[in-house]
Amino acid sequence: MTATPDIDDFTRPYWDAAAEGRLLLRRCRACARPHHYPREFCPHCWSEDVEWTEATGRATLHTWSVVHRNDLPPFGPRVPYVAAVVDLAEGPRMMTEVVDVPEPALRIGMPLTAAFRKGEDGVTVPVFTAAPAAHSAT
Numbered sequence: 001m002t003a004t005p006d007i008d009d010f011t012r013p014y015w016d017a018a019a020e021g022r023l024l025l026r027r028c029r030a031c032a033r034p035h036h037y038p039r040e041f042c043p044h045c046w047s048e049d050v051e052w053t054e055a056t057g058r059a060t061l062h063t064w065s066v067v068h069r070n071d072l073p074p075f076g077p078r079v080p081y082v083a084a085v086v087d088l089a090e091g092p093r094m095m096t097e098v099v100d101v102p103e104p105a106l107r108i109g110m111p112l113t114a115a116f117r118k119g120e121d122g123v124t125v126p127v128f129t130a131a132p133a134a135h136s137a138t
Contacts, residue, residue: 004121013052014038019124023055023114025090036092057114059086059128062093066103074120086112086128097127105130 007015017024025034030047034055041048064084070076082098098106099115111131118124 004119004123005125007123010040011038015123017052017054018116018126019118021116023057023126024052025055025088025092026050027053034088034090034092036088036094055114056089058089058131059094059112059114061098061106061108061110061112061128062087063108064098064106082106084128094126098129099127100129 005011005015014024024038025036026038026042027034027050028042028045028047029049029051031042031045033042033044034053035043035050038052040050042050062085064082066080067075067083068080070079070081075081080103082101082103084096084098086094086096086098088094098112099117112128113131115127115129116124117127
């Protein structure tokens with residue numbers, strides 16, 4: 001059992017962008033609202049007129065939990081790790097992982113920036129880390 005995502009023709013642009021260090025969202029052309037996770041329709045107005053758009057990579061920490069035990073590959077060797085929900089600057093919430101931030105430094109509302117981790121399976125996934133101080137006020 002692995003945590004490799006199912007990559008198909010629809011989601012391939014998302015994963016290709018992640019491999020390039022870019023985070024993509026879907027934006028509805030009908031109501032102009034972005035959403036995440038990628039879907040072929042807008043979850044707000046149900047329009048199928050949606051497009052890929054590049055996110056800024058900025059987010060704030062909404063909530064988190066430190067996972068101390070997970071026997072499923074590939075998570076076991078990474079424990080403890082921070083499973084998190086972040087609020088993207090564009091509006092949507094995203095489940096992710098916060099990396100390279102000591103647990104005592106985590107704070108709700110702390111500014112984060114997208115980072116990307118390439119797994120053993122070759123798939124690059126978006127994760128988040130503390131935003132540089134220069135960007136934390138924006």
